[in-house]
Amino acid sequence: MAMMGPSSTTMTKKPKATWNGFSLKPRKEMPEGLWVRCPGCEHMLYKSAVQKNLDVCPSCNHHFRIGATARIRYLVDEDTFQPILENMTSADPLDFQFRGTTYKDRIRADQEKSGAAEAMQIGKAFIKGRGVVLGVMEPDFLMGSMGAVVGEKFCVAVEKAIEESLPLVAVSCSGGARMHEGVVSLGQMAKTSAALARFNERKGLFISVLADPTTGGVTASFAMLGDVILAEPRALIAFAGPRTIAETIKIELPEGFQTAEFLMEHGFVDMIVDRKDLRSEIARLIDYTQK
Amino acid sequence: MARENNRPTNGGYLDFEQKVADFERQVEELRKLSAKKGIDYSVEIRRIEKDRIIELKRVYSNLTAWQTVQVARHPQRPLLRDYLNLMVKDFRELHGDRLFGDDRAIITGIGQIARNKVLIVGQDKGKTTKEKIVCNFGCPNPEGYRKALAKMRFAEKYGLPVVTLIDTPGAYPGVGAEERGQAQAIAVNLSEMSRLRVPVISICIGEGGSGGALGIAVGDRLAMLEFSYYSVISPEGCAAILWRDGSRAPDAAEALKLTSRDLYRLGLVDAIIPEPVGGAHRNVHDTVYNVETYVAKTLAQLQHVPIDELVESRYQKWRSLGSKATLQGPLAVERASRIATTSRPAAAKRDTSTARV
Numbered sequence: 092m093a094m095m096g097p098s099s100t101t102m103t104k105k106p107k108a109t110w111n112g113f114s115l116k117p118r119k120e121m122p123e124g125l126w127v128r129c130p131g132c133e134h135m136l137y138k139s140a141v142q143k144n145l146d147v148c149p150s151c152n153h154h155f156r157i158g159a160t161a162r163i164r165y166l167v168d169e170d171t172f173q174p175i176l177e178n179m180t181s182a183d184p185l186d187f188q189f190r191g192t193t194y195k196d197r198i199r200a201d202q203e204k205s206g207a208a209e210a211m212q213i214g215k216a217f218i219k220g221r222g223v224v225l226g227v228m229e230p231d232f233l234m235g236s237m238g239a240v241v242g243e244k245f246c247v248a249v250e251k252a253i254e255e256s257l258p259l260v261a262v263s264c265s266g267g268a269r270m271h272e273g274v275v276s277l278g279q280m281a282k283t284s285a286a287l288a289r290f291n292e293r294k295g296l297f298i299s300v301l302a303d304p305t306t307g308g309v310t311a312s313f314a315m316l317g318d319v320i321l322a323e324p325r326a327l328i329a330f331a332g333p334r335t336i337a338e339t340i341k342i343e344l345p346e347g348f349q350t351a352e353f354l355m356e357h358g359f360v361d362m363i364v365d366r367k368d369l370r371s372e373i374a375r376l377i378d379y380t381q382k
Numbered sequence: 383m384a385r386e387n388n389r390p391t392n393g394g395y396l397d398f399e400q401k402v403a404d405f406e407r408q409v410e411e412l413r414k415l416s417a418k419k420g421i422d423y424s425v426e427i428r429r430i431e432k433d434r435i436i437e438l439k440r441v442y443s444n445l446t447a448w449q450t451v452q453v454a455r456h457p458q459r460p461l462l463r464d465y466l467n468l469m470v471k472d473f474r475e476l477h478g479d480r481l482f483g484d485d486r487a488i489i490t491g492i493g494q495i496a497r498n499k500v501l502i503v504g505q506d507k508g509k510t511t512k513e514k515i516v517c518n519f520g521c522p523n524p525e526g527y528r529k530a531l532a533k534m535r536f537a538e539k540y541g542l543p544v545v546t547l548i549d550t551p552g553a554y555p556g557v558g559a560e561e562r563g564q565a566q567a568i569a570v571n572l573s574e575m576s577r578l579r580v581p582v583i584s585i586c587i588g589e590g591g592s593g594g595a596l597g598i599a600v601g602d603r604l605a606m607l608e609f610s611y612y613s614v615i616s617p618e619g620c621a622a623i624l625w626r627d628g629s630r631a632p633d634a635a636e637a638l639k640l641t642s643r644d645l646y647r648l649g650l651v652d653a654i655i656p657e658p659v660g661g662a663h664r665n666v667h668d669t670v671y672n673v674e675t676y677v678a679k680t681l682a683q684l685q686h687v688p689i690d691e692l693v694e695s696r697y698q699k700w701r702s703l704g705s706k707a708t709l710q711g712p713l714a715v716e717r718a719s720r721i722a723t724t725s726r727p728a729a730a731k732r733d734t735s736t737a738r739v
Contacts, residue, residue: 238707240708272614272707275703286701330560331564336557344557
C-alpha cells in the first residue's frame with residue numbers, strides 16, 4: 092500500500108463534504124414511521140432495515156422491544172405455531188374502575204392498539220425442528236402485566252408440556268402483576284410457580300427467556316424458575332423497578348444496575364443470548380437435555 | 383413517604399374515631415373529678431362507656447377500604463412479637479439462612495400453639511424506632527425468604543406443621559436486595575411451598591404487601607384478621623400509577639378490594655378471624671386468642687388429612703385461583719368480529735424475509 096505511486100495521494104484525498112441538494116436529516120414531509128431512533132446509539136435507522144435484522148440495531152446491537160407476534164415469527168420455524176386459547180380474555184373479577192374509566196375499557200383499547208387479545212400468547216411450535224410448547228408475553232398489552240389470563244395460559248402451557256412430554260419455552264416481557272385484578276393477579280404468581288413445581292417433579296425442561304423488561308411479579312415467579320435462564324443483551328430484569336428503588340432509598344443507582352449483564356454477574360442468569368442466536372441456543376439446550 | 387399522613391394525630395386515634403376520642407376524654411374527666419371531689423359518677427361513666435362501645439361498633443362495622451388500611455397500619459396494632467409472647471409456648475428462634483445472613487424482618491422458630499408443635503414463620507415490623515430499623519420496617523431481604531424456606535424444609539423433614547404470620551408493607555426494594563436476587567428468592571418459595579409435605583397455615587395479621595407477603599403465604603389455608611389488608615400493590619403505589627396522584631390512595635384502596643370482607647367474598651381467602659370491638663390495637667389479648675383458636679381448629683382439621691391428599695388439594699386450590707376470572711366470552715367475540723372487519727395492524731403481517739431458518 093505504501094509503495095503506491097504519486098497518483099495515490101489524489102486517490103486517498105477525501106472529497107470535500109459539499110451540499111448535494113439532499114438534507115441529511117429526514118425532511119418534514121417524510122412518511123411517518125419510516126425511521127426509528129435507536130435508544131442505544133441515537134442513530135436514525137431505516138425501520139425496514141431494523142426489522143430485517145430481527146428488530147436489533149445493526150450498528151450497536153440494541154435489542155428493540157417487540158410484540159408477541161413478531162417474537163414468535165423470529166423464534167419458531169415458519170408456519171409451525173399453533174396457538175392455544177387464543178381468544179381468552181379477562182372477566183374483570185374486581186369490576187375495577189379508575190379515573191372515570193374502567194379496566195374493561197382499558198382492555199378494549201389495548202386490544203386495538205396491540206392487536207393481541209391478552210398479554211401472553213401460548214401454543215405449540217417447532218424451533219429448528221424440535222417440538223416445544225411456547226409462551227410469549229405481549230409488552231404492548233397493559234405493559235405485558237400478568238393477570239388471571241396470563242396465569243391460566245401459562246399453567247395450560249405447562250400442562251400441555253407435561254401431557255406431550257415437550258420442553259417449555261417462555262419469553263417474559265412484563266411490567267409485573269396486573270393491578271387491575273388485585274389479589275387475583277397476585278395469586279397468579281403462586282399458581283404459575285406451583286405448576287412449575289409439578290413440571291419439575293416430572294423432569295420437564297423449562298427454558299425461561301428474559302426480554303426487556305422483565306420486572307415485578309413475573310420475575311418473582313415463573314421467569315426466575317427456569318431450568319436454564321437466558322436473557323437478551325441489556326434487558327432490564329428486576330424485582331422492584333429502578334424508579335421505585337431510587338424513590339425509596341434516595342440514592343443514585345449504579346450504571347448498568349438491573350441489566351441482564353448485572354444479573355449474570357450476580358449469578359441469576361445462565362446466558363446472555365443475542366436475538367439472532369436464540370433459536371440455535373434453545374435447540375442446543377433441548378438436544379442436551381431431551382432423549 | 384406517603385406513610386406520614388396515615389399517622390394518627392392525637393393519642394392513637396384515627397381521624398374517623400373523633401367521637402370515640404370524645405367519649406374517652408369525658409370518662410377520663412369524670413374519673414379525675416370523682417377522685418378529686420369524692421363524688422360517685424359511676425352511673426354516668428357506665429352510660430358513656432356504653433355509648434362509646436356502640437359508637438366503636440358503628441364505626442368499625444362500616445370502615446372504608448382506606449380506613450381499614452389505616453387500622454392495619456396502626457402503631458399500636460399487635461405485631462409478631464405479641465403473638466410469639468402470648469400464643470406460642472416455649473418459642474425458640476432459629477436463626478440464619480446458611481447462605482448470607484440472618485434477616486430480622488422474617489423471624490423463624492419452633493414452639494407450641496395450643497399444644498401443637500409447629501414451626502412459626504412470621505414477619506416482624508418492630509415497635510420502637512430502634513427495633514423498626516433492625517427489622518427494616520418489616521421489609522424482608524432475600525435472605526429472609528431463604529431462611530424461611532430453609533426452616534420450612536427442616537419442618538417438612540420432621541413433620542412439623544408450618545404457621546406463617548404475615549405483616550409486611552412489601553419485600554424490600556433496595557440495591558442489595560436486587561443484587562442478592564429478591565425475585566428469585568420469592569419465586570423459589572412460591573414453588574417449594576406449594577409442595578411442602580406438611581400442613582401450612584398462613585394468617586395475615588396486619589399488612590399483606592404484595593409479593594413480599596405471598597412469599598410466605600402459599601399454604602393450605604389463608605386467613606385474614608378482620609381489619610388487615612392484602613393487596614397486589616400498596617394503595618399509594620396504585621394511585622401514583624393509575625391516578626397519577628399518590629394522594630388518591632383512598633380511591634385506589636377501594637378499587638383494589640383489599641379488605642378481608644371483599645377478598646372473602648371473592649373467594650380469595652379462606653377465613654376471616656374476627657377482631658375485638660374497635661380493632662386489634664384496642665385488645666391485644668383477645669386478638670391473639672382469636673388467632674390461636676383459629677390455628678388450633680385448622681390444625682386439627684388438616685392433621686387428619688393424608689399428606690398426599692393435602693398436597694394435592696393445596697395444588698388444586700392455587701391452580702384454580704383466578705380460573706373463573708377468565709372467559710372466552712363477549713370481549714373475546716367482540717374483538718374477533720372487529721378484527722375480521724378491519725385490517726390487521728402491520729406488525730401482525732407475516733413477513734417471510736425476516737423469518738429465520
